[in-house]
Amino acid sequence: MTVAVLGAGAFGTALAISLAGNGPVVLWARSADHARAMRAARENAARLPGVRLPDAIAMTSDISDIAACDTILLAVPMQRLRSVLEEHAGALDGRVLVACCKGVELHSGLGPVGVIAETLPDARPALLTGPSFAHDIARGLPTALTLACADAGLGKTLQQALNTANLRIYRTTDTIGAELGGALKNVIAIACGAVIGAGLGDSARAALMTRGYAEMQRMALALGARPETLAGLSGFGDLALTCTSDQSRNYRLGLALGRGDCFDPSVTVEGAATAQAVAEKARGMGLEMPITDCVVGMLDHNLTIDEAMARLLARPLKEE
Numbered sequence: 001m002t003v004a005v006l007g008a009g010a011f012g013t014a015l016a017i018s019l020a021g022n023g024p025v026v027l028w029a030r031s032a033d034h035a036r037a038m039r040a041a042r043e044n045a046a047r048l049p050g051v052r053l054p055d056a057i058a059m060t061s062d063i064s065d066i067a068a069c070d071t072i073l074l075a076v077p078m079q080r081l082r083s084v085l086e087e088h089a090g091a092l093d094g095r096v097l098v099a100c101c102k103g104v105e106l107h108s109g110l111g112p113v114g115v116i117a118e119t120l121p122d123a124r125p126a127l128l129t130g131p132s133f134a135h136d137i138a139r140g141l142p143t144a145l146t147l148a149c150a151d152a153g154l155g156k157t158l159q160q161a162l163n164t165a166n167l168r169i170y171r172t173t174d175t176i177g178a179e180l181g182g183a184l185k186n187v188i189a190i191a192c193g194a195v196i197g198a199g200l201g202d203s204a205r206a207a208l209m210t211r212g213y214a215e216m217q218r219m220a221l222a223l224g225a226r227p228e229t230l231a232g233l234s235g236f237g238d239l240a241l242t243c244t245s246d247q248s249r250n251y252r253l254g255l256a257l258g259r260g261d262c263f264d265p266s267v268t269v270e271g272a273a274t275a276q277a278v279a280e281k282a283r284g285m286g287l288e289m290p291i292t293d294c295v296v297g298m299l300d301h302n303l304t305i306d307e308a309m310a311r312l313l314a315r316p317l318k319e320e
């Protein structure tokens with residue numbers, strides 16, 4: 001199976017590097033200059049500096065170069081996914097599309113699989129998600145991910161094709177659980193970064209991770225996810241990674257909020273838009289998501305971390 005990766009950001013490049021151990025990979029960047037620079041330097045200096053791009057990766061900005069590939073990985077930010085699908089519909093419709101983004105679309109409340117299904121109804125969508133930092137994958141460190149595909153047969157084929165020497169792939173047919181796990185954990189990671197940034201301690205973080213997981217389950221199960229998916233790599237696994245590592249951009253945004261520091265708005269932080277989308281969706285479903293609401297309040301600068309914590313601590317006492 002030949003693979004193309006659309007999106008030469010940190011994650012797309014890292015996946016291309018790992019997959020290059022299996023065979024040829026096409027890495028598509030939207031900018032011709034970026035593709036040229038990567039070809040010349042055999043490095044993605046803009047997004048993943050310091051890692052050599054293997055010879056098996058062909059860099060391009062010409063979308064027609066993906067025509068011969070069986071599988072196309074979509075490694076662009078969640079809020080850009082729809083426009084990428086629409087812009088390149090001719091090249092992408094009817095194809096096997098594996099979304100690698102984590103989040104919920106602001107205006108529709110859909111996850112990546114939902115956005116693909118709505119935009120390109122003839123495509124065959126799947127999702128690759130789970131705990132992994134681009135730099136870890138690119139450096140060949142061991143990583144385990146989940147491949148979610150409603151079509152069990154295609155899921156098995158993709159599991160085989162995307163498994164590499166350092167990337168161990170598990171599979172599930174529960175795309176709803178996998179996409180919500182990956183989206184919602186980013187919101188909780190912002191909250192965890194904020195408590196650590198504000199010096200509120202590791203115990204507070206553990207409480208937020210646990211009660212955040214309860215929020216993740218509440219929404220995901222209400223939407224039809226399976227509990228074991230939430231307990232797996234795409235849910236609990238990614239929550240554990242993202243809430244505890246300052247490699248995470250979501251966690252680092254939280255740290256900045258907790259410390260009262262500025263944060264570079266050009267950095268991809270999926271949890272920010274997702275928090276807003278999820279809070280709105282939860283209200284519509286009559287679900288309580290108090291941590292998510294606090295994250296939205298902090299991001300909108302309507303709530304300080306101290307006010308957010310006071311609000312959470314003052315909630316009515318209840319059974320766990």
Ligand SMILES: NC(=O)C1=CN([C@@H]2O[C@H](COP(=O)(O)OP(=O)(O)OC[C@H]3O[C@@H](n4cnc5c(N)ncnc54)[C@H](OP(=O)(O)O)[C@@H]3O)[C@@H](O)[C@H]2O)C=CC1
Nearest residue numbers: 008009010011012030076077078080101102132133134268
């Ligand atoms: N980084 C990581 O460790 C991990 C990331 N992910 C997920 O992967 C997704 C991508 O993140 P990541 O690669 O880190 O982000 P980056 O910010 O590193 O890169 C984003 C990439 O998307 C491209 N892009 C943005 N808008 C468009 C567009 N309209 N058309 C085409 N390309 C576009 C950018 O192009 P340009 O360079 O030209 O701006 C860039 O190459 C996110 O959903 C993230 O949650 C998942 C697991 C790990």
Ligand SMILES: O=C(CO)COP(=O)(O)O
Nearest residue numbers: 130131132248249250251
């Ligand atoms: O999804 C990730 C780890 O699994 C990457 O996290 P960030 O997007 O917060 O950097």
